[in-house]
Amino acid sequence: MPEIIIFNKPFQVLTQFTDNEGRATLADFVKDKGVYAAGRLDYDSEGLLILTSDGQLQHQLANPKFKMEKTYWAQVEGEITDSALQQLQHGVELKDGMTRPAKAKKIPNPAVWQRTPPIRERKNQPTSWLELKISEGKNRQVRRMTAAVGFPTLRLIRVAIGPWQIDGLESGASRKLTINLPAGQKTPPANQRNTRAKHSSRQRNRFNKAGKRSS
Template sequence: MTRLFLFKKPFGVSSPFTDRGSPTVRSTLSDFTEAKEVYPAGRLDRDSEGLLLLCDNERLQARIADPRFRMPKSCLVQGEGDPQEPELERMRRGVLLEDGMTLPAAVARVDEPNPWPRDPPIRRRKLIPDGWLRTTIRKGRDRRMRGMTAAVGLPTLRLIRWLVGDWSVAGIAPGQFDVFSPTGNSILR
């Protein structure tokens, strides 16, 4: 029976189970679970927080992580600066980065969502405002959303992945898992 783990990844935790070769000791998934034969379905960098999916089914893992399937991933992004419509429109059309053009993102300005406390807290500048965005992308690559916000002049201060497909981090405490078995085979097709 397939098991899917929804993990609310804290800031500073690496997505792999080990961090071999790092000159410094870093927190990894193995610090939070002893589950065997489960693997991350995608990545979430150390500086990002929120939903990371793990599963024990290779087909489901590929369906979630493979960019060909373009599963939507939604984040709350706190950016430095005051997001205005021209910056948001650039992200909606796609942004040119060093490795090429990004796909368009769904993006909207939102009121501060009152997220869980982060350790350490983000830096705040008295003279520079910050604002929150709700974003959805369907094809992510290494630090894609951070690159997009920086390219439009709104560098990311905090990134919280809230949704992957229909799965949400709502109701899960930071550093905790919710485990369930998906029903049916529709997601595996």
């Protein structure tokens, strides 16, 4: 049965194992040999990244044609409006075309880890959080979508890909899962078995115990 690594990628870490410019990479956190990222997550974004040594599974997880839903929490500049949420829900016109309709809603400030460095803050300029679920992979799509409706993203965290989540993983932590794939199945099912946690039980607490409330 194939195995995956669920990794909570910190801010300003490359989703590759080497870098000629001395920036932080996956090699600083993931010590398993022969694994590769299934898909990517921008250098300035945080959250869920899946790694595997199984080439076919890597392709299935990364390829947009499988339309695996990805869930993001975005902290945006300003108080997000119902009108902006409706635009996101119906699709937004970007330079490279119209996005598919997204699931978008405002959420309370989530209890997540403190980012280093923290976001820039402006006096008299509030921020708000929204949850956005998309099933496509345009370059920097979430950031461009929120900017297009008038609310630039200040912080972006991917919290789920399909059935997999980073619940209980602190920034920089990872855990291994075994995937039960029935014969002929093309996309991984939701049922999983946690084979090994790489961190303490303290780090396996859910988000509301994982860190300080973000400002």
